[in-house]
Amino acid sequence: MTPRSMSFGTFLTRSLTLLAAVALAIMVFWTIADVVLRAILKWPLHGSVAIVETALVLVALLALADCLARDEQIKVDVFDHMISPRALFSLKLLGDISMLVFVLLLAMTMVQPIVDAWRFWDIKPDIPVPIFALLGVIEVSLIVSVFVLVGKIVRSLRVRAGILAPSGDEP
Amino acid sequence: MSLILNYKITPCLLGVALLTLTGFQDGFAQTIELKVSHYVPPAHTIHRELTRWAEDLGQKSGGRLKLTLFPSSQMGPLPRQFDLARTGVADIAFFIHGALPGRFPATEVSHLPYAFNRKVNGESQALNITDASVILTSLSPLLEKEHEGTRILYMLASPTIGLYMHKNTARSPKDLNGLRLRHNGYITSAMVSAWGGSPVAMPPSELADALDKGTLDGMMFNFEAAQAFQLAKSLKSVTVLNASAASFAVVMNKAKYDSLPEDLRRLIDETTGVEAARRVGAMFDEAEATGRKYLESNGVEIIVPTKAEAEAFEALAGPLADTLVNSTGEKAATVREFQAQLKARVAKGAP
Numbered sequence: 001m002t003p004r005s006m007s008f009g010t011f012l013t014r015s016l017t018l019l020a021a022v023a024l025a026i027m028v029f030w031t032i033a034d035v036v037l038r039a040i041l042k043w044p045l046h047g048s049v050a051i052v053e054t055a056l057v058l059v060a061l062l063a064l065a066d067c068l069a070r071d072e073q074i075k076v077d078v079f080d081h082m083i084s085p086r087a088l089f090s091l092k093l094l095g096d097i098s099m100l101v102f103v104l105l106l107a108m109t110m111v112q113p114i115v116d117a118w119r120f121w122d123i124k125p126d127i128p129v130p131i132f133a134l135l136g137v138i139e140v141s142l143i144v145s146v147f148v149l150v151g152k153i154v155r156s157l158r159v160r161a162g163i164l165a166p167s168g169d170e171p
Numbered sequence: 172m173s174l175i176l177n178y179k180i181t182p183c184l185l186g187v188a189l190l191t192l193t194g195f196q197d198g199f200a201q202t203i204e205l206k207v208s209h210y211v212p213p214a215h216t217i218h219r220e221l222t223r224w225a226e227d228l229g230q231k232s233g234g235r236l237k238l239t240l241f242p243s244s245q246m247g248p249l250p251r252q253f254d255l256a257r258t259g260v261a262d263i264a265f266f267i268h269g270a271l272p273g274r275f276p277a278t279e280v281s282h283l284p285y286a287f288n289r290k291v292n293g294e295s296q297a298l299n300i301t302d303a304s305v306i307l308t309s310l311s312p313l314l315e316k317e318h319e320g321t322r323i324l325y326m327l328a329s330p331t332i333g334l335y336m337h338k339n340t341a342r343s344p345k346d347l348n349g350l351r352l353r354h355n356g357y358i359t360s361a362m363v364s365a366w367g368g369s370p371v372a373m374p375p376s377e378l379a380d381a382l383d384k385g386t387l388d389g390m391m392f393n394f395e396a397a398q399a400f401q402l403a404k405s406l407k408s409v410t411v412l413n414a415s416a417a418s419f420a421v422v423m424n425k426a427k428y429d430s431l432p433e434d435l436r437r438l439i440d441e442t443t444g445v446e447a448a449r450r451v452g453a454m455f456d457e458a459e460a461t462g463r464k465y466l467e468s469n470g471v472e473i474i475v476p477t478k479a480e481a482e483a484f485e486a487l488a489g490p491l492a493d494t495l496v497n498s499t500g501e502k503a504a505t506v507r508e509f510q511a512q513l514k515a516r517v518a519k520g521a522p
Contacts, residue, residue: 041349049386120274121273122250122273122274
């Protein structure tokens, strides 16, 4: 259930971040257990590399939507104080649009591999995880990121046009 | 007035457009570009062979066929190589079957422990890559169904898979106990488990780093790939087991092949097939010998196990064959049929 104080979009992005946090926890604990067991008992955990690899991808991509929504992606602000506010707005808008195109292309190129992995029931070589499920989770995250970016761009334009009051997060 | 213009000018423009199109097609031979994808570096034998083939086709077709090569997974990662050709993203691809576990159950019979070995003077001896590749390619019509959407141009089998160790030496399965070893498919994964190791799937391009960091203790590999991926500095020893084969195929998108003019299709047929497998197999055999020298010159110890030592490995891995074939479920009958054909051909030798 969506908490009343939270919009559905925020609930969705936060839920994906929560999943990313779970993946991060699994990755950390599994790595520690594997290193200890391998070094002390000569008993490495089966599938460790595949699990860490999978968790790493999930951490990076599941948290993407929330990161974009909070505007917490890595930013280089070398020119911010050298150009006019209008030019700065345009550059930031261009950055958001470029990011939207990139994420959209990424989401589109994922479709065929998901269909193939589903059709042939491909699994990860060392762990019995169907690849379509893994790619499907990533695809959901990318689609949510697309909506986040569209919302962000529309909001910036409306603030610029004076339709919305600025919240401080706009470009 | 405008009606007259429309009636007079539109057909004229259409006529000019049609004449231009057909005229150009008739007057100039159309160059057909084929995108070739693979995952190995440009120093690898198959890249050199594909480069040579591209020149050959270009020359024999009078410039009508142009092959553009995309090495080192430029078009997609290792497990996507076959699907790139199947879906037409690439026109031709070179791929390793082990990257798609379970997708090619009959082809995977060639990976079964000691599938290309036969008894010579009471000792189990593996075929060389040339003979194994010729046998596999000659049986490839039986494998077309599981390579759907593509045409198999030729196949390669490298029955020279051995144990390549980072800091250890392996003379007995006991030496592998608790060690993390890279495999090249689920069958070699089962073999590593049977010998007491912990199997890990990893693309060849990541091996040097994984060995140096200690993520891996060793791997199932062969000499030519060890040289192509420059692994000498990361290795202490190699145990020559010839216990399993890795299989590869060069495939072409079927729709693209069918769309080619007949003479170009014939040209592709004439430069591929069993004879190509024999030629490329021989190049791989030569690359194996060169790769072995490369490792030896870099101080890597090459261990040829005694008969008793080799039998200790075979005793644990050999019985896996039946278990693995039975695990193919509803496809087991087809798989068994292919296994019987392969056994017969190996016993007879390469045609």
